[in-house]
Amino acid sequence: MPSILYIGGTGNLSAPCVEESLKQGWSVSVVNRGKRPVPEGVQQIVCDIRRPGSLAEALEGRRFDAAADFLTFNREQLRMTLDALKDRTGRYLFISTASAYKKPAGPYPLTEETPLGNPFWEYSAEKGRCEAYLAGQSEIPWTVVRPSHTYGPSWIPSPFGSDTWTPAGRILRGAPVISPGDGTSLWTLTHTRDFARAFAALAGCDAASGQAFHITSEEYMTWDRVYTLLGEALGTAPRIEHVPSEVVRRLNPERGASLLGDKAVSAVFDNSKIRTLLPGWRAEIPFREGIRESLAWYDARPDRKTEHPGTNREIDGILSAWERCLKALGTAGE
Numbered sequence: 001m002p003s004i005l006y007i008g009g010t011g012n013l014s015a016p017c018v019e020e021s022l023k024q025g026w027s028v029s030v031v032n033r034g035k036r037p038v039p040e041g042v043q044q045i046v047c048d049i050r051r052p053g054s055l056a057e058a059l060e061g062r063r064f065d066a067a068a069d070f071l072t073f074n075r076e077q078l079r080m081t082l083d084a085l086k087d088r089t090g091r092y093l094f095i096s097t098a099s100a101y102k103k104p105a106g107p108y109p110l111t112e113e114t115p116l117g118n119p120f121w122e123y124s125a126e127k128g129r130c131e132a133y134l135a136g137q138s139e140i141p142w143t144v145v146r147p148s149h150t151y152g153p154s155w156i157p158s159p160f161g162s163d164t165w166t167p168a169g170r171i172l173r174g175a176p177v178i179s180p181g182d183g184t185s186l187w188t189l190t191h192t193r194d195f196a197r198a199f200a201a202l203a204g205c206d207a208a209s210g211q212a213f214h215i216t217s218e219e220y221m222t223w224d225r226v227y228t229l230l231g232e233a234l235g236t237a238p239r240i241e242h243v244p245s246e247v248v249r250r251l252n253p254e255r256g257a258s259l260l261g262d263k264a265v266s267a268v269f270d271n272s273k274i275r276t277l278l279p280g281w282r283a284e285i286p287f288r289e290g291i292r293e294s295l296a297w298y299d300a301r302p303d304r305k306t307e308h309p310g311t312n313r314e315i316d317g318i319l320s321a322w323e324r325c326l327k328a329l330g331t332a333g334e
Contacts, residue, residue, distance in 0.1 A: 003027040004203055005059075005089065007049065007081065008070030010036035012163065013095075013150050013192055017068065018042060020196035021203070031058060032071075050077070055084035066203045068093040073123065078130045082140060092140045093203055098148040098214050098269065099262040100128040109270040112146075112212050121261025131212065144212035145199060148267055151290065152192035153297035154304075156230065159223060159263040160255070161311050165298055169307040170315070171231055176239040178315055180264035183224040183242050188267045190217040191285040198274055198281045205277050216269045217283035223263075226287070233292045243322045251318050 004021055008014040009030035021028050022041055030038050034046035047058035049071060067089040072078050078094075085092060101110055102117040116131065118124035134142050151157045158167040159180050170177050198215045202208050221229075224240055231238040245264040249256020275281060298305050 001025060001027045002065045002204060003029070003063075005062075005064040005067040006030045006070065007055075007067065007072070008032060009038060009042075011070060012152050012155055013147060013195065014068075014070040016152060016192040016196035017199050020193070020200040024200045024204075026200070026203075029062075029064065031055065049081070052080060055081065059084060059088050062088060064089045066091045066093060068095070068199075068203060070095045072130065074126045075130055075133050078133055082134075082137065086139055089140065091203070091209060092134075092142045093199075094130065094134055094142060094144050096127045096131055096144050096146045096212070097124055098146040098216065098267065099124040100131070100146065103261055103265055105265055105267070108266065109268045110214075111270045112214060112273050118261045121257045123258075124261055135210075141209040143202065143208045143210070145202070146212060146214040147195055148188050148190060148214065148216045148269065149263070150190045150192050150195050151294065153294055156291070156294050156298075157189050157226060159259060160315055161308065164308045164311070165305045166307040166311050167227075167230065168234055168295065168298070169305065170312070171227070171234055171236055171238045174236075174239060175312075176241045176315075176319060177227055178243050178248075178318060179223040179227060179240050180245050180248075180259050181242065183240065184222055185264055186220045186266040186268050187223055187226065187263065188216050188218075188220045188269060189226065189287050189290075190215070190283055191290045194283040194285050198278055201278050201281070202274070207277055211273075213274045213277075214269055214271070215274055216271060217285075218269065218271060219283070219286055220266075220268045221287070229288050230291055233288075233295055241319055241322075243318060247322060247325070248318055251321055252314060255314065 004026045006018055009018045029043040031045040038044045045058050047054045049055045067085050072081055100116045100118055102115045116128040131144050155162045156167045195215050227238040227240050245259040248259055
C-alpha cells in the first residue's frame with residue numbers, strides 16, 4: 001500500500017484530499033498541531049512545524065512514498081520543510097496557487113505555461129518564488145499543484161472572504177455585497193471534492209515529477225452571477241454594489257491587493273495538462289449545487305451562522321466611502 005504524508009490535512013482544501021487518498025487506497029499520515037481531529041484510519045503526527053527541527057524529529061524513522069505540503073507559504077518555510085523531508089519521501093507535492101500567474105493575465109484560457117509573477121499580492125508572489133526555489137533543488141523529486149478558488153461545505157465564496165457565514169448573512173438581511181469592478185470579470189470556483197479526486201490520483205503519478213499542474217473547474221462565471229446563485233439558494237435576491245478595485249486598495253491596501261492580484265481579475269483555465277495524466281478526471285460539481293451543500297452545512301450548525309464583525313465593518317466602510325465619492329463626482333459635474 002503506498003503511503004502519503006499530509007503537512008496540514010484538516011483545512012478546507014487538505015481535509016477532502018486526505019479523505020480521497022484513503023478512498024484511493026493510500027496509507028495516510030497527517031502532521032500538524034493536533035488541534036482538529038483526523039478521519040478514522042489516518043495516523044496523526046503532532047508537532048509544531050514552524051519550530052526549527054521539530055518536523056525532522058517527528059518524522060524520525062519514517063518514510064513516505066509522497067508528501068503533500070499545504071502549510072508552506074514562503075521560501076524560509078520551504079527550506080525547513082525540504083530539509084526535514086530529505087531521504088524521507090519519494091515525491092514532494094507543493095501546494096502553490098493559480099493566483100501566482102502574471103497579472104494582468106492572459107491570453108485566456110490560462111495554462112501551466114502562463115508566466116508567473118503577481119505584482120499586486122505578496123501571498124501569490126511568494127508562492128511563485130517558492131516554485132522557483134523548488135525547481136532549483138535536486139534532492140527531492142517534486143510536483144507543483146496550483147489550485148484556484150476552492151470551496152467546500154463550510155465555505156461560502158465571496159471576494160471578501162469565504163470561510164464564514166458573512167456573505168449569506170448580508171444577503172439575507174438586505175445588506176449590500178461588493179462585486180469587484182463592474183462585475184463582469186470571469187471567475188472560477190472549484191469544489192474541494194473535485195480537486196481532491198485529481199490531487200490524490202496525481203500524487204501517485206511518477207510522470208508528474210518536475211511539473212506543475214493546476215486543478216480547477218471549467219465552469220466560470222462573473223461575481224455578479226456567483227452572488228445571484230447564492231441568493232437563489234437563499235431565496236433572497238442580493239443587493240450587489242460595484243466598486244473599482246483601485247478604490248478598494250486605497251481604502252484597504254491588503255484587500256485591494258487580493259482583488260487586483262486575484263479575485264477581480266478574470267480566471268479561466270485550460271485543464272488539458274492534468275487530463276493527460278488523468279484522462280477520466282473533470283470537475284463534476286456545479287456551483288449551483290455546491291453552494292446549496294454549503295448552506296445545508298450551516299443549516300445543520302445554526303451556531304455557526306454568525307457574521308464576521310471585521311468583514312462587515314470593512315465592507316460597510318468601503319461602500320460608505322464609495323458613496324461619498326460618487327456624490328462628490330455628481331456635484332462636481334453639475
